[in-house]
Amino acid sequence: MTQAVFHIVFAIILAEIVREFFVKKKFPLYYVFIAGFAGILPDIDVVAFWILYFFGFTLESVHRTFTHSLFLPLVFFIFALVFIKVKNIRVLKRKVNLSLLFFMLALGVFSHLVLDATIAGVIMPLYPIYTFSIGLNLVDYLPPALSEMALPCLDAGIFILWLFWLEYRHKISDFV
Numbered sequence: 001m002t003q004a005v006f007h008i009v010f011a012i013i014l015a016e017i018v019r020e021f022f023v024k025k026k027f028p029l030y031y032v033f034i035a036g037f038a039g040i041l042p043d044i045d046v047v048a049f050w051i052l053y054f055f056g057f058t059l060e061s062v063h064r065t066f067t068h069s070l071f072l073p074l075v076f077f078i079f080a081l082v083f084i085k086v087k088n089i090r091v092l093k094r095k096v097n098l099s100l101l102f103f104m105l106a107l108g109v110f111s112h113l114v115l116d117a118t119i120a121g122v123i124m125p126l127y128p129i130y131t132f133s134i135g136l137n138l139v140d141y142l143p144p145a146l147s148e149m150a151l152p153c154l155d156a157g158i159f160i161l162w163l164f165w166l167e168y169r170h171k172i173s174d175f176v
Contacts, residue, residue, distance in 0.1 A: 001114060002115045002119050002151060002154070003152065003154075003155045003160070004040055004122050005155045005159055006037045006044070006151070006154050006155045006158055007039040007040045007112050007115060008037070008039045008040050008063055008170060009039075009067075009158045009159055009162045010039060010111055010115060010158060011035045011038060011039025011040075011108040011111045011112070011134075012032055012033070012035060012036040012039070012162065013158070013161075013162060013165070014035065014107060014108075014111050015031065015032040015035035015036070015104060015107060015108070015166070015168075018107070019032060020073070020169070027097070027100055028094075029160070030094070031097075031100055031104045033105075034056065034101060034104045034105065034108070035108040035109065035111075036102060036109065037104045037106040037108065038106075038109050039103040039108040039109075039111055039112050040078075040110025040112070041067070041072075041105070041108065041109055041110075041112070042067040042068050042072065042112045042113065042116075043063075043067070043112070044067055044069070045062050045063050045064070045065065045066065045067045046063055047060075047134070048062055049062040049063060054089070057074065062120075064116065064121070064123055064124065065124065065127050065128070066127060066128065068112075068113060068116060068123045068124065068127070069123070069124060069126060069127040070113065070125045070126065071129075072109050072126075072129075073105075073106045073107075073109040073110040074115065076102045076103075076105040076109060077102070077103070077106040078105035079098075079100070079102040080098075080099045080100070080101075080102035080103040080106060080151050081119055083098035083099040084101060086098055086099065100157070105121075110133055113125070114115070114133070116127055117134055117135040117136065118136045118138060119136075119137075119138055119139060119151075120134065120137060120138070120139045120151060120175075121135055121136060122134060122135030122150050137144065139151065160169050
């Protein structure tokens, strides 16, 4: 399983790419934060396991089931389409565009599924309707000594790239 930092930062980078290169009118950075939060959201099933463990459930019976199917990002994407014509609402002194909020949630969750299905492990994209699983599990193709270090190295590498991006694009050194 890809580690938490990688899921969060990868989703943030995707949202930044959308913000910087594909959207004509830039949106506030807190939507990028929302995408990062959504990048770890499917692993809420691990929290559910901590509770369900006392009722006899195993991690395998809970993790990568409902929250790791395509239905979760699809629901967020449908909400994004539903709210496309709704004006901004005020939440905690900020104007929030519900369509963009749900789009960022869909983007973050979908990025999580892509990472889990390619880097480490498999997902069941149509669970609970079909329980077939897909995934490349690229880490398994590495020699055992390297596969143990691959995920922590990916975590560190993407975090360093993100810090460089922040300095390059947003001049974070100006705030230090």
